Amino acid sequence: xxxxxxxxxxxxxxxxxxxxxxxxxxxxxxxxxxxxxxxxxxxxxxxxxxxxxxxxxxxxxxxxxxxxxxxxxxxxxxxxxxxxxxxxxxxxxxxxxxxxxxxxxxxxxxxxxxxxxxxxxxxxxxxxxxxxxxxxxxxxxxxxxxxxxxxxxxxxxxxxxxxxxxxxxxxxxxxxxxxxxxxxxxxxxxxxxxxxxxxxxxxxxxxxxxxxxxxxxxxxxxxxxxxxxxxxxxxxxxxxxxxxxxxxxxxxxxxxxxxxxxxxxxxxxxxxxxxx
Numbered sequence: 001x002x003x004x005x006x007x008x009x010x011x012x013x014x015x016x017x018x019x020x021x022x023x024x025x026x027x028x029x030x031x032x033x034x035x036x037x038x039x040x041x042x043x044x045x046x047x048x049x050x051x052x053x054x055x056x057x058x059x060x061x062x063x064x065x066x067x068x069x070x071x072x073x074x075x076x077x078x079x080x081x082x083x084x085x086x087x088x089x090x091x092x093x094x095x096x097x098x099x100x101x102x103x104x105x106x107x108x109x110x111x112x113x114x115x116x117x118x119x120x121x122x123x124x125x126x127x128x129x130x131x132x133x134x135x136x137x138x139x140x141x142x143x144x145x146x147x148x149x150x151x152x153x154x155x156x157x158x159x160x161x162x163x164x165x166x167x168x169x170x171x172x173x174x175x176x177x178x179x180x181x182x183x184x185x186x187x188x189x190x191x192x193x194x195x196x197x198x199x200x201x202x203x204x205x206x207x208x209x210x211x212x213x214x215x216x217x218x219x220x221x222x223x224x225x226x227x228x229x230x231x232x233x234x235x236x237x238x239x240x241x242x243x244x245x246x247x248x249x250x251x252x253x254x255x256x257x258x259x260x261x262x263x264x265x266x267x268x269x270x271x272x273x274x275x276x
Contacts, residue, residue, distance in 0.1 A: 001030070001031075001032050002029075002030055002031045002032070002047055003031060003032040003033070003034070003044070003045070003046040003047055004026050004031045004032075004033050004034075004046050004047060004048055004049070004050065005033070005034045005035075005036060005042055005046045005048075005049040005050070005065075005070065006019050006022055006023055006026075006033060006034070006035045006036070006049070006050045006052065007035075007036045007049060007050070007051045007052065007053075007057065007061045007064070008035070008052040008053065009052060009053030009054070009057045009077060009078075010037070010038060012052075012053065012077050012078075014077050014088065015052040015053055015057075015077040018052055018075070018077070018088060018091065019035060019052055021092075022050055022052070022091075022095065023035060025092070025095065026095075026099075029099055031047075034046065036064070038060075040064075041064055042064075042065065042068055042070070045068055045069075045070065046068075046070050047070075047071075048070065048071045048072070048073055048098060048256060049061065049065055049070050049071070049072050049073065050073050050075065050095070051072055051073065051074045051075070051084075052075050052077050053074075053075075053076075053077050053078055054076060054077065054078015054079055054081055054084070055078060055081060055082055055083045055084070055171075056078065056232065056233065057074075057077075057078065058072060058074045058083040058084065058128075059083075059128050059129055059231045059232070059233065060231075060233060062110070062128040062253040063126055063127075063128070063231075066110070066126055066249075066251055066253075067251070069251060069254065070254070071105055071254040071255065071256050072253065072254065072255050072256065073085055073094075073095075073098050073103075073255075073256040073258075074255070075087070075088060075091045075094070076088070082167075082170055082171075082266070083167070083255065085255070085256055085257055085258050085259070086258065086259075094258045097258045098256055098258065102258065103256045103257060103258045104256075104257045104258075105254050105255070105256060105257075106183055106184055106254070106255045106256075106257055107184055107252040107253075107254055108128065108165065108166065108167045108183055108184065108252055108253040108254075108255060109165050109166055109167070109184075109185075109186060109187075109188070109207055109248055109249070109252060110126055110127060110128050110165060110248070110249035110251065110252060110253055111125075111126065111127040111128075111130075111131060111163065111165055111188070111246055111247075111248070111249055112124075112125075112126050112246070112247055112248070112249035112250065113125050113126075113127065113131050113163075113230075113244065113245060113246040113247075114244075114245050115228060115236060115238065115242055115243070115244055115245075116242065116243040116244075116245055117239060117241070117242050117243075118241075123228070123236045125230045125234070126249050127165070127168075127230045127231045128165060128167055128168065128231060128253050129164065129165060129167060129168030129171050129172075129231045129232070130162050130163060130164040130165065130168035130171065130172055130173060130230075130231065131162075131163050131228060131229070131230050131244065131246060132160060132161075132162045132163075132172060132193075132228070132229045132230075133160045133161050133162075133163075133213060133215070133226070133227075133228050133238065133244055134159055134160030134193060134226070134227060134229065135159055135160060135225065135226055135227075136224075136225060136226060136227040137224070137225045138217065138225035138226055141157050141158050141159065141194075141196060142157070142158075142160075142215065142216065142217040142226065143155055143156070143157050143215075143216040143217070144156045144158075144160065144161045144192075144213050144214070144215060144216075145213065145214040145216060146161065146190060146203070146211070146212070146213055147211070147212040147213075147214070148203075148205055148209050148210070148211055148212075149209055149210055150210075150212075153203065154190075154192075154200065154203065156192040156195050156200055157195065157196045157197065158192055158193055158194045158195035158196050158200070159193040159194040160192075160193040160194075160226075161190060161191070161192055161193060161213055162176060162178065162189075162190070162191045162192075162193065163188060163189075163190055163211055163213070163244075163246050164178065164188065164189045164190075164191065165181075165188060166181035166182060166183050166184070166185045166187060167183055167253070168231075169181040169189055170267065171232075172232075173189060173191050173202075176191050176192075176193055177191065177202070178191035178202045179202055179204060180267065181204070182263055183255075183263055185207075186206065186207035186208075186248075187204050187205060187206060187207055188204075188205050188206075188207060188209065188211065188246070188248070189202055189203070189204050189205070190202060190203045190205065190211060207248045208248065209247070210245065210246070210247045211245070211246045211247070212243055212244065212245050212246075213243070213244040213246075214241075214242075214243045214244075215238055215239070215240060215241065215242045215243070215244075216240065216241070217240045224237040224239075226238035226239070228244060
């Protein structure tokens, strides 16, 4: 039997209302439908997942569906909507295209990371956008020593470091002056936050590389003054001497595209909207 998952944003009444519409439509077309609450995970695999929300909802859904390899079709009930495929006014038409198989799949690199403390992994994560190491309550710059494949590459003295995917390159990375990468490229980008050295710039790595960032703060001993933030919705306290280790995740996030509009056209439109 054909099956689908619907993940609404329960903080948005429009999203919750459309969830009932989409569920009824899919059931009439012969689909078994699972509607997932915020804390729910799929009980079985599905042909695709409708995610009803903005980019934040899709980022959370990508982690929820990570082990299931389920394609994501996003309908924008948020603001900017880089990761969504359509808006509510065209949603019914676009869902019909998905049901009919008239779409393209984009495979988006995800990050897999861990925090190593005294030789032991104390935190692990996956991310679709980025992992950001930054000073939260620390009132001075700190040093982030960057290693790529075990080789000492850069020492960033400043507010922190972002390690971003191609998908996340249009998010915090772009705001921090980092480069934009095309969605399906096999790369990661390391961007410093407010570095004290003017020549300190972003580094674009291969997706096959392993990145390590070692934290060094003079006079700080295991005080919770630094944080690691993952995709803007989860955080972990970082101690002096911790090592953030990141590589390409084993699975990709599969997103469904139903239009012929190019990434560059979408980027131009979304950036224009942000600047309005």
